[in-house]
Amino acid sequence: MKSLRLGLVLLLCAVLALAVTSCLGTSPAYISTNKTHKVHMIVKMNRGDYWNTVKLGAEAAAREFNVKLTFKAPDSESDIDEQITMVEESIKQKADVIILAASSYMGLAQVVDQAEYYRIPVISVDAEVGSAKVKTYVGSNGYEAGQKSAERLIDLLNGYGEIGIINFTNSTSGQTSSTGTIDYGARDADEREKGFLNYAARFPNVEVVQISYTSSNTADAEQLTRDMLRNHPRLRGIATLNETASQGAGKVIQELGPGPLKMVAFDSSPSMLEMLQDGTVQATVIQNPFNNGYLAVKYAVEATEGMDVPERVDTGTKLIDLDNMLWPENQKLLFPFVR
Amino acid sequence: MNKPKAYFFPHRPQPRRKGKLRLPSKLRSIQLIITLTFTAVTVLVAVIVSFMLYNKFAATAEANANMNMQQIIEQVNYNLELYVKGMGNIFETAEEHITSSPSIDSPLLSERMDMLMSSREDLVSVAVFTPQGKYVVGTPGQSMRINTQLQSQSWFTSAVKNPEISYSAPHIQNLFKGRYTWVVSISKMIEYKENGQIRKGILLIDFNFRTIDELSRQVKLGNRGYAYILDPLGNIVYHPQQQLIYAGLKYENVEPVLEYKFRSYLDESTGEKRFITVRTLDLTGWKIVGVAYYDEIVTTKRDLNHFLAWFLGVVIVGVIVLSILLSWLIASPIRKLERTVKLVGEGDLNTPIHVSGAYEVEQLSRRFNMMLQRIRQLMDQIIYEQETKRKGELEVLQSQINPHFLYNTLNSVIRLAERGKTDEVVTMIQSLSKFFRISLSKGKNMITMQEELDHIRHYLVIQSFRFKNKFRYEIRAEDEVLACQTIKLILQPIVENALYHGIEMLPDEGLITITAGLQEGLIVIRVSDNGLGMSKETLGTLLSGGGKSSSGSGVGVRNVNERIGLVYGREYGLAFESELEEGTTVTICFPAVKSGEGPEEGREESVQ
Numbered sequence: 001m002k003s004l005r006l007g008l009v010l011l012l013c014a015v016l017a018l019a020v021t022s023c024l025g026t027s028p029a030y031i032s033t034n035k036t037h038k039v040h041m042i043v044k045m046n047r048g049d050y051w052n053t054v055k056l057g058a059e060a061a062a063r064e065f066n067v068k069l070t071f072k073a074p075d076s077e078s079d080i081d082e083q084i085t086m087v088e089e090s091i092k093q094k095a096d097v098i099i100l101a102a103s104s105y106m107g108l109a110q111v112v113d114q115a116e117y118y119r120i121p122v123i124s125v126d127a128e129v130g131s132a133k134v135k136t137y138v139g140s141n142g143y144e145a146g147q148k149s150a151e152r153l154i155d156l157l158n159g160y161g162e163i164g165i166i167n168f169t170n171s172t173s174g175q176t177s178s179t180g181t182i183d184y185g186a187r188d189a190d191e192r193e194k195g196f197l198n199y200a201a202r203f204p205n206v207e208v209v210q211i212s213y214t215s216s217n218t219a220d221a222e223q224l225t226r227d228m229l230r231n232h233p234r235l236r237g238i239a240t241l242n243e244t245a246s247q248g249a250g251k252v253i254q255e256l257g258p259g260p261l262k263m264v265a266f267d268s269s270p271s272m273l274e275m276l277q278d279g280t281v282q283a284t285v286i287q288n289p290f291n292n293g294y295l296a297v298k299y300a301v302e303a304t305e306g307m308d309v310p311e312r313v314d315t316g317t318k319l320i321d322l323d324n325m326l327w328p329e330n331q332k333l334l335f336p337f338v339r
Numbered sequence: 340m341n342k343p344k345a346y347f348f349p350h351r352p353q354p355r356r357k358g359k360l361r362l363p364s365k366l367r368s369i370q371l372i373i374t375l376t377f378t379a380v381t382v383l384v385a386v387i388v389s390f391m392l393y394n395k396f397a398a399t400a401e402a403n404a405n406m407n408m409q410q411i412i413e414q415v416n417y418n419l420e421l422y423v424k425g426m427g428n429i430f431e432t433a434e435e436h437i438t439s440s441p442s443i444d445s446p447l448l449s450e451r452m453d454m455l456m457s458s459r460e461d462l463v464s465v466a467v468f469t470p471q472g473k474y475v476v477g478t479p480g481q482s483m484r485i486n487t488q489l490q491s492q493s494w495f496t497s498a499v500k501n502p503e504i505s506y507s508a509p510h511i512q513n514l515f516k517g518r519y520t521w522v523v524s525i526s527k528m529i530e531y532k533e534n535g536q537i538r539k540g541i542l543l544i545d546f547n548f549r550t551i552d553e554l555s556r557q558v559k560l561g562n563r564g565y566a567y568i569l570d571p572l573g574n575i576v577y578h579p580q581q582q583l584i585y586a587g588l589k590y591e592n593v594e595p596v597l598e599y600k601f602r603s604y605l606d607e608s609t610g611e612k613r614f615i616t617v618r619t620l621d622l623t624g625w626k627i628v629g630v631a632y633y634d635e636i637v638t639t640k641r642d643l644n645h646f647l648a649w650f651l652g653v654v655i656v657g658v659i660v661l662s663i664l665l666s667w668l669i670a671s672p673i674r675k676l677e678r679t680v681k682l683v684g685e686g687d688l689n690t691p692i693h694v695s696g697a698y699e700v701e702q703l704s705r706r707f708n709m710m711l712q713r714i715r716q717l718m719d720q721i722i723y724e725q726e727t728k729r730k731g732e733l734e735v736l737q738s739q740i741n742p743h744f745l746y747n748t749l750n751s752v753i754r755l756a757e758r759g760k761t762d763e764v765v766t767m768i769q770s771l772s773k774f775f776r777i778s779l780s781k782g783k784n785m786i787t788m789q790e791e792l793d794h795i796r797h798y799l800v801i802q803s804f805r806f807k808n809k810f811r812y813e814i815r816a817e818d819e820v821l822a823c824q825t826i827k828l829i830l831q832p833i834v835e836n837a838l839y840h841g842i843e844m845l846p847d848e849g850l851i852t853i854t855a856g857l858q859e860g861l862i863v864i865r866v867s868d869n870g871l872g873m874s875k876e877t878l879g880t881l882l883s884g885g886g887k888s889s890s891g892s893g894v895g896v897r898n899v900n901e902r903i904g905l906v907y908g909r910e911y912g913l914a915f916e917s918e919l920e921e922g923t924t925v926t927i928c929f930p931a932v933k934s935g936e937g938p939e940e941g942r943e944e945s946v947q
Binding site for chain 2: 060270273274290295322
């Protein structure tokens with residue numbers, strides 16, 4: 001009898017308490033900024049407008065999501081060993097998540113698996129890495145970018161003529177040959193080249209006469225361009241597949257002065273835009289480095305929070321030429337920085 | 340006083356009313372009802388009051404936050420207006436310099452322009468172009484790029500079309516070599532002199548975002564709130580996260596902003612509640628938009644929420660504890676009363692009820708006590724009245740004995756007198772006179788055994804004359820017995836019985852023996868005869884009054900038994916032993932009380 005009454009009273013309490021608390025609402029599902037996330041970002045190179053923009057994007061996201069961002073990059077885009085060491089360090093420093101722009105598709109694969117073993121999620125940005133453990137890839141579609149470049153260059157050449165390509169690679173001293181069949185190249189470089197060549201193959205009168213690979217160095221690119229022009233005096237077009245190569249080749253063409261040589265560049269550093277405006281370069285394929293950096297950090301935080309992240313985030317590519325470079329939407333894309 | 344401990348109000352269970360649905364009795368207990376009602380009412384009131392207070396406070400908090408925010412945005416709006424006016428002033432100054440200068444390429448003009456440039460940090464460039472898009476003069480003296488497409492740029496076209504000063508949307512300044520900068524351009528068609536000729540030209544002044552940025556950065560709307568600037572077409576002029584906006588990573592819901600010049604509303608398009616406040620600059624049509632996150636700005640509301648939840652919890656627990664206590668206090672006297680009344684219902688009229696508690700309960704208990712008392716009084720009265728009535732009857736009976744006996748005796752005396760037996764007549768009259776003297780005994784009910792035995796002796800003497808010495812008698816009494824009290828005239832009806840029923844029809848001589856003695860504090864009187872005796876059936880009906888004798892006083896024996904029972908208690912009285920043809924013995928038994936110490940005339944005094 002007593003216990004029955006007590007039970008009833010307790011039940012009443014419980015019902016009332018429930019009624020009161022249920023009125024107070026639930027928390028929304030956005031990233032919690034109460035916790036500081038340790039994000040390590042390792043990119044290919046510590047120089048160049050492209051990687052600075054990636055970094056700026058990452059920093060913008062870091063501010064927004066309360067991230068302690070550690071930014072690391074080797075001096076050169078081809079320094080695979082240095083990148084591996086950096087990933088290993090980040091594992092030792094117990095990063096919450098690692099964002100990696102791999103200089104080599106296969107070269108970084110093992111260390112990524114190692115990070116996964118220590119339960120550190122890895123997100124790849126810009127260039128993919130040969131590991132199934134990667135949470136997500138944020139970047140552009142290299143193959144498509146290569147095709148866009150080829151399409152415009154062949155169009156500029158009216159569909160015939162000799163074409164030279166300046167690509168980039170990991171090989172600083174001919175390492176590629178010693179590794180045999182294993183592909184140690186950067187994935188994005190390979191994809192762009194493949195896209196370009198596959199598109200160009202549809203045109204019988206177009207001949208890709210030479211593909212040169214530059215390490216991450218403008219002077220090297222300049223030299224390769226000069227060599228190419230000397231070797232192929234009938235060259236009508238040059239396609240460059242990254243920022244360094246584009247700047248080197250652009251500089252050579254600018255020195256030569258206006259001529260019949262057409263060039264389609266890659267990426268949009270301010271100097272490249274100057275060349276575009278003064279007619280040295282006819283077009284450039286741009287990626288979205290700011291977005292790459294920003295989204296990589298954003299998804300990194302979401303991954304550590306245990307949210308579902310998409311497997312692949314394509315930030316897109318765009319072909320910019322003199323006509324469309326001042327369109328308001330392209331202005332915003334080309335010059336994301338107001339100050 | 341021998342109060343019968345009978346149960347006068349036997350408990351009779353009332354038949355249950357059927358048909359009406361009733362809760363189980365446990366759930367209808369006063370305590371539970373009080374607890375639940377009290378709790379429910381208090382909690383309901385607390386919830387309603389909290390809800391009303393919450394709504395009131397929340398509305399006030401919201402209004403305050405809103406007003407606060409509007410003031411901030413108003414301030415920013417004012418500052419921005421000053422800034423835009425400043426830009427206009429600079430433009431006018433530059434225009435004045437140019438129009439007043441005798442020649443556009445005079446060194447004085449370029450010096451003045453340089454001074455103007457250095458006066459403001461946010462000035463990027465000042466330049467004059469011909470309506471055909473040719474560069475005339477500018478500061479700082481940059482060289483122009485080719486392929487500028489300046490004639491299609493908005494600042495150029497609006498200057499050509501519009502005679503007023505026009506403010507452009509933010510755009511990239513691509514005219515001069517060196518760098519690309521985001522600027523806001525002010526332009527207007529002006530006149531200038533070149534080589535003495537008046538020409539038309541377009542004056543362009545570019546401002547960067549430094550000052551606007553500083554102005555907007557001062558805006559603090561909670562931790563995450565911010566302000567941004569829209570141009571009349573909906574382009575974002577300035578946004579603290581402009582990079583994200585330009586990169587397409589962040590969106591502002593500008594459509595409702597564009598519809599009004601002056602507005603405050605709640606926006607939920609991003610999934611989060613945000614306060615939006617819009618003010619419009621008159622000069623440029625720019626809109627300054629304040630964005631504040633609702634949950635940050637209205638912290639009072641959240642605090643209030645927490646407080647109220649906490650408060651309600653405490654109130655509910657408190658109320659429950661309090662109401663249990665209170666209902667117990669109220670209900671326990673009632674329950675006590677109920678228990679006592681139940682005892683009374685079971686027949687225990689002597690249970691006193693002393694229940695303290697609420698006034699009503701106390702009154703109820705008092706009244707119940709009074710009622711009980713009254714019941715007891717009434718019962719006593721009934722007993723008294725019953726006894727008095729019975730006594731009255733007995734006295735009537737008793738008074739009937741004597742005239743009957745007198746009549747018989749006098750008849751015998753007459754017969755003796757007729758036969759001239761004078762001695763016998765004298766003895767008879769003597770005995771009769773003594774008999775009556777004792778019978779009267781000054782009206783007392785109780786007499787000594789001595790007197791009673793004398794009385795019966797006289798009776799027997801008289802009767803022996805009437806029965807012509809048909810019987811003998813013996814009276815033996817112990818000496819201690821003689822001084823004891825007895826009810827008067829208890830032996831006469833028994834002896835009378837023995838004579839009329841036992842001996843009268845006996846062919847032989849009869850014998851009546853009366854013995855009186857003490858046994859364990861009791862007086863035991865035996866009246867034996869050797870008469871006819873009685874059958875078991877007659878014996879059984881003797882005291883119950885069923886068998887009414889044809890002669891004698893009739894009710895005599897029962898009368899004796901009743902009287903002894905009334906005076907001494909039901910356990911005392913007469914006992915019969917009888918055997919046909921052998922005789923009968925009547926035993927009278929009652930407590931021995933010495934004369935002068937016992938309940939003399941006790942009954943009349945003891946009752947009231």
